Amino acid sequence: MDSTINDGRALQRLLDELGRLPGIGPKSAQRIAYHLLEADAEEARRLAMAILEVKQQVHFCPVCFSYATRDTCDVCADVSRDRSSICVVSEPRDVTAIERTGSYHGLYHVLGGVISPMDKIGPEQLHVRELLSRLADGSVSEVILATNPDVEGETTATYLSRVIRPLGVRVTRLASGLPVGGDLEYADEVTLGRAIEARQEV
Amino acid sequence: MDSTINDGRALQRLLDELGRLPGIGPKSAQRIAYHLLEADAEEARRLAMAILEVKQQVHFCPVCFSYATRDTCDVCADVSRDRSSICVVSEPRDVTAIERTGSYHGLYHVLGGVISPMDKIGPEQLHVRELLSRLADGSVSEVILATNPDVEGETTATYLSRVIRPLGVRVTRLASGLPVGGDLEYADEVTLGRAIEARQEV
Secondary structure: OOOOOOOOOHHHHHHHHHHOOOOOOHHHHHHHHHHHHHOOHHHHHHHHHHHHHHHHHOEEOOOOOOEEOOOOOHHHHOOOOEEEEEEEEOOHHHHHHHHHHOOOOEEEEEOOOOOEHHHOEOHHHOOHHHHHHHHOOOOOOEEEEOOOOOHHHHHHHHHHHHHHHHHOOEEEEOOEOEOOOOOHHHOOHHHHHHHHHOOEEO | OOOOOOOOOHHHHHHHHHHOOOOOOHHHHHHHHHHHHHOOHHHHHHHHHHHHHHHHHOEEOOOOOOEEOOOOOHHHHOOOOEEEEEEEEOOHHHHHHHHHHOOOOEEEEEOOOOOEHHHOEOHHHOOHHHHHHHHOOOOOOEEEEOOOOOHHHHHHHHHHHHHHHHHOOEEEEOOEOEOOOOOHHHOOHHHHHHHHHOOEEO
């Protein structure tokens, strides 16, 4: 373990770093810092190692661009998954959200974002080409567009349905039922599960 | 950096460890984990190192039993502090809360808990003996009892005032104004600052 010299600022440094995390304000950072100070050294070490390992070991799956710790992600590697359907999402966290529902047993494809002219993000900045090449061999019969039900998500879904339908692949969209303008990541399991079951052709 | 073999569970391990932190539920743990996955490796490394260093470098001050990164804590080491008054608190985090107010310029003494018969914690389980020995040389003219305004905090304050007053030392208590049953750690700076200024002899 390489360690810096003791400059007497260790606690402040921890508070600063914790404060950078999403949803962690100064008071939460302090509660966590004091918790770690009171916790046994092993618990703190496990957390630190978990942070380092996740950066060392987690990379993008070369097939679906979700997070993977082995060659491909757990879903792509799972022979029991239905390989005739691909669920297209914006971010890896959306895969986790859908997996939690237990309502979907096919494969995924992570775009790595959504079409957003404002941010100069078009199809070529996303993993669209890779999606189309996965559809080339005709083994996939359905593509479920599971981008968020907001403006950019809808734009992206509309664009994808337009380029995929010509390939003779059934294109569906998550049923609305998700609060419009809401974020798929925060939808509860039941709502999201229903939205998958009631998906409609677009 | 000693690292474990890649067992494909790095992300789950991080979620588990984050979930142990106070105020971090499954969704928050996930948001933080994905933030770290998306953050550059250096930010994640800084957080991990800060956690490890805080455990390596922070210990209890041998004088006041607050947290210290050098031989004694920053307050005990600060020659500009008023050494004639000692503010007695339950936990090191209470020192931070009072320091934030900027209303107190004396020294501290951390008991390391409060008297609690239910949990079999009496004066001998706390740093009371060490407090009394700090009062022995007569250099301290006032002891401010800043335990929380709840049952155990009041019990502890009553006990301490009874053992300290005979030494001819002025014993004061934070003014009520703190919500009774509330927690000193979460009092806002203004309330806590006023409570210090309006402290009363007990």
